[in-house]
Amino acid sequence: MAQKYPNEFLELCNSVTAKRPKTVIEHILKHGHITTEELKEKYGYNHPPRANRDVHEHGIPLETFRVTGSDGRKIAAYRFGDISKKRFKKLSGRTDLSRKIKDDLIEKYGCKCFIYLEVMDKSVLQIDHRVSYEVEGESSELLPDDFMLLSGSANRLKSWSCEHCENWQTLRKKEICLSCYWAYPEKYFHVAMQQVRRVDLIWQGKEIEQYEKLKTDAKESNKTVPEYIKQIIQSVIK
Numbered sequence: 001m002a003q004k005y006p007n008e009f010l011e012l013c014n015s016v017t018a019k020r021p022k023t024v025i026e027h028i029l030k031h032g033h034i035t036t037e038e039l040k041e042k043y044g045y046n047h048p049p050r051a052n053r054d055v056h057e058h059g060i061p062l063e064t065f066r067v068t069g070s071d072g073r074k075i076a077a078y079r080f081g082d083i084s085k086k087r088f089k090k091l092s093g094r095t096d097l098s099r100k101i102k103d104d105l106i107e108k109y110g111c112k113c114f115i116y117l118e119v120m121d122k123s124v125l126q127i128d129h130r131v132s133y134e135v136e137g138e139s140s141e142l143l144p145d146d147f148m149l150l151s152g153s154a155n156r157l158k159s160w161s162c163e164h165c166e167n168w169q170t171l172r173k174k175e176i177c178l179s180c181y182w183a184y185p186e187k188y189f190h191v192a193m194q195q196v197r198r199v200d201l202i203w204q205g206k207e208i209e210q211y212e213k214l215k216t217d218a219k220e221s222n223k224t225v226p227e228y229i230k231q232i233i234q235s236v237i238k
Contacts, residue, residue: 003032009083012059020045021054024062024078033079037069049134049159052078056133057098064134076134076163102127104144115154115185118202125149130183132162135172148183154200158182165192201229 005013013029016022023043027034036048045051055062061081069075102125112119128150129136150158162168167176181188181198191198203211211225218228 005029005080005083009060016055016058016060018054018058020051021058021060024051024055025060028079033065033067033077035067035069035077036075047156047159048076048078049132049163050155053128053133057127098127101142101144101147102149105147105149108144109149112149113151113154114148115158116151116200116202118151118204120151124152126152126155128155128158131174131177132168134162134168135177136174161192167193 013025016025023045024034024039027038027043039045039048039051052062052064055078061083062078063081064076064078066074067077102122105127106122106125110119111122111125113125126149127147130146130148162182167173176193177183179189180193181191181196185200190196214228215225218225221228221231223231
């Protein structure tokens, strides 16, 4: 038997026209929840957390829980969160707030991806929580510096890494996220709880010629580009 929801909440659900969040919303309305497996296999969304956040950004609260997948392993599933009148009103208008947060971040940091540091058109930059929503939940006050701007590829990479992190899956400790590369790439102590250090480089415009030279030299040395760059850095440090 389908759960009954307040008319105001249903009106908000029906107002969502974007394909990805609409798919999630309609499935939950019909079945009560949707799993990451269903998002991937049935609807073709390879990055379920992104679909989850799309729904949040339309002012509709979701919560994550665990279910057993078709292979017997535990997987994530999403269902509507608290849709009491008080919370519903608090979250309404989230899309307008997202635009303001994006504008504030661009004004402070520039129109660029926080991971790749690549200057990009405003329309392709995506707003993402520094600390995963699945870990921290919804803050009482949404501040611009609680978010970051990411390119689509950086956002997908972060989503995959976070979803496979022990802290995202079981621990849910905010302080672990705050010291992670995916929250603060400019000052971090681990990458998804692994003792890893990384640098993401982008060559663009006239710099592409430099990259092609690196690629050619790396091939002649029988190395990958990352291996060759490391070799250059090691020779300089010595």
